[in-house]
Amino acid sequence: MTSLRTNQDLDPARLREVFGIFPSGVVAVAALVDGVPSGLAASSFTSVSLDPPLVSFSIANASKTWPDLRRAPHLGVTILADHHSAVARQLAGPVDNRFDNLSLTATDDGAVLLDDGLAHFDTTIYREVLAGDHTIVLLQLHTATHTGQAEPSPLVFHRSRFGRLLKPL
Numbered sequence: 505m506t507s508l509r510t511n512q513d514l515d516p517a518r519l520r521e522v523f524g525i526f527p528s529g530v531v532a533v534a535a536l537v538d539g540v541p542s543g544l545a546a547s548s549f550t551s552v553s554l555d556p557p558l559v560s561f562s563i564a565n566a567s568k569t570w571p572d573l574r575r576a577p578h579l580g581v582t583i584l585a586d587h588h589s590a591v592a593r594q595l596a597g598p599v600d601n602r603f604d605n606l607s608l609t610a611t612d613d614g615a616v617l618l619d620d621g622l623a624h625f626d627t628t629i630y631r632e633v634l635a636g637d638h639t640i641v642l643l644q645l646h647t648a649t650h651t652g653q654a655e656p657s658p659l660v661f662h663r664s665r666f667g668r669l670l671k672p673l
């Protein structure tokens with residue numbers, strides 16, 4: 505039997521590598537802040553609760569965007585599709601260009617959604633839980649919609665790379 509290596513492997517670079525073995529989708533979290541779209545890409549999104557309807561993502565405490573974004577009355581969450589790898593990078597890049605050439609819809613409450621996403625949530629912050637160097641943000645859903653189409657498939661983030669799902673088993 506192969507023995508597992510223990511906590512000499514818990515430095516951040518090594519942890520990032522090991523966490524990356526778990527595949528995830530990617531979302532855009534975005535809202536109008538002072539009338540201007542603000543947001544970021546997040547792969548830490550997960551569904552949490554049906555009643556009340558909750559999802560979560562984790563934001564780095566070092567984020568420069570989150571202190572402004574969290575002030576928005578509503579936050580939009582868009583699940584990205586497999587053709588969005590460049591969009592995901594853009595949404596993690598220089599703040600002034602994150603929404604360049606993206607087709608967006610803003611709700612009356614200022615949630616910002618990417619028009620060609622696979623699913624959309626209109627949310628408000630339910631709770632923020634400090635968790636080490638990140639904060640777990642619980643979001644309460646006000647609307648949840650999806651395209652209803654089997655294609656395209658979701659964007660997948662795995663081992664620090666983007667990919668797509670193969671056909672279902």
Ligand SMILES: Cc1cc2nc3c(=O)[nH]c(=O)nc-3n(C[C@H](O)[C@H](O)[C@H](O)COP(=O)(O)O)c2cc1C
Pocket residue numbers: 530544545546547548549561562563564566567568569570592593595596597599661
């Ligand atoms: C695929 C992908 C997933 C990401 N997931 C997260 C995440 O879950 N949480 C997070 O805080 N940042 C995540 N980031 C980084 C943010 O998108 C952004 O680059 C970072 O927050 C720095 O920008 P800021 O200082 O404006 O927040 C991710 C970036 C990429 C490309």
